[in-house]
Amino acid sequence: MSKKHISLIGVNHKSTPLEVREKVALTSGYEETLNRLRDEEAHEYYVLSTCNRVELIWVSEDTAESTPRMLRFLFGDAVDSAEWDGYSYIYHDRDAVAHLFKVSASLDSLVVGEAQILGQIKEAYRYASQYGCTGPLLNKLLHKSFSVAKRVRSETGIGSAAVSISSAAVELARKIFGNLGDKKVLLIGAGEMAELAAEHLLGQGVEGITVANRTLSRAVALAKRFNGSACSLEELAEQIETVDIIVSSTGSSELILRSDDVRPLMKVRKNRPLFFIDIAVPRDLDPELNEIENVFLYDIDDLSQVVQMNRSEREKEAVKAERIVEEETLKFAQWQDGLTITPTISALRKKADRICISEVSRTLARMNLSDSERQKVEKLAQSITAKMLHDPLQFLKSESCRKGDDSKIDMVRTVFGLENDDPDN
């Protein structure tokens, strides 16, 4: 049986400009992507797509063969193949594990320490497991990544110092408008990011929130939560006459607002400033908007600039967090190494022997037996454990396990509790 490798490729906000990420982003949603990945003949696979990154994790026996296929899958025809290497990062085995842990612990985020990423990873995992794409290796890996994230959050100050994209946007809004008390906010698109931004802005005491969405029912539902009003996308122009801050985060692949739509509205607004925040990938708002006087447009990459400012304090905590990630990566590697037959058999035997010896010696200490009687009792205990172990060992040595079905080995390890309590492994 050849060893299985975990590999990861991806593009993120550091490696790839927004224009390229837009093309890679999975606008069709997880379901279709996972279905298409089924044809790629990986043992297990998982896709994560957020506004800052797209990552593919898969398990294969031959990484040299599978990596180019996955790159092709990731970029498709959207990007010239000569540029693939420049835009993407590729990790195998331990590096891939470390990278995933870093991502889930929000160390690789645009805003280091923001909490959204864990939710996004969980959601992506929910899809992957629902469509049966993950197996024992990735199940374990992803669950582990959740607990790493939790550990980093509780043991370091990275989360408390975190300023998310939305609070960066709030900081900018305050530099443009000063007091936000009499300002109105329009959310275009009712996604999670929009919700978060709205919460932040409400925290600053904005006067009112309007939600515009393609499906009006979702807009109404979200508006209700914020005590705001809802409108349809057709009413955008009317709304822009009165609102001050616009947060756009739709999944649309085309621009929703063009600069020619907004320019005439500025006269009606008497040139009161407008602040557009585009947190959608692909972009919703025309980059030309920024050319209009008294209009300020920030997209996700621009917001990272703002965030940079309080990054240094968090860097110290990030070092602590990196150490946790390293530690957990090592643990995971140990677990993965144990996932072959020979170490499992020896771990099983060791555990049985240990229990046998400790129980026998405890009992014998309280009894007054002769040497020969003593030997008989010891023999009895040994033969009981040997008989008990016979079938599981037979199962491990059988053909079905030899073929490399990790899940069976994993099951045995779980049933006998070999994960947590072998001190010398």
Place this chain on the structure above:
Amino acid sequence: MTQETLIQEINYLLFLAVLTVTLLSCAAYLVFFLSQKKPIRRWARFLLIGSWILQSGYIVTRYMTVGSTPITTYHEAVFFFAWATTSAYLSFRWRYTVRNFGTFVSMLVLGLLIGSSLASRDIIPLEPALQSLWLPVHAGISLIAYGFLGLAFCGGLMYLLQERELKSRKLGYFFSRLPSLEALDQLNSHCLAVGFAFLTLGMVTGIFWSKQAWGTYWRWNPKEVCSLIIWCIYLVQIHQRFTVGWRGRRGAQMIVGGFVVVLITLWLVIT
């Protein structure tokens, strides 16, 4: 030593003191701007208030030496201009606080004081025809108007700096140090409105003075034409700002441009 020479001596010492204290205040404001440490700002404020007291003292002693309101030579007018700007700022601070505004204003005041120190401090006796109560009223009011317009100029500059950073989306040095655009825009509106009110009042009193001195309300001499141009520039700005909404960047550009015209004509008219 006669009493007169004593006052002249005090007057000169006061002028040196004004320059020194204003320079120190300006330096303290700059250090505060760079370091953003609050105690330094308190020192800068005290120094600026001190400078205002000394400036007032200088004007009073100058009045005692000259015998009429010291507002007619280039040196006197520019010094009064600096005093009016400082007064406007201090009166303004009473009601609003605008982050780091003092840094810019103190630089303008220092610039004006240096400008006045470069001009001759000689006393030029006034033409008898011009001697009237209208002179101090007209010139004083006009220069107070310039003081407020000077504040608006500082606000406009700050607005342009902050706007440029926000527009370029590369937030750097000024972003955290300057106040919000809205606050600056309000400051500009306020200073423009107050400045324009004084400017109009100055025009009206000037017309009466002209009637008294020359027997006619309006003579179309260069000084009058320049004043009229300045008044019209600000009239247009006020009108556009409060009706059409010429605010933000264009408003700030107009304010900065208008003030540059004021400085140029001031120089042309008085010399």
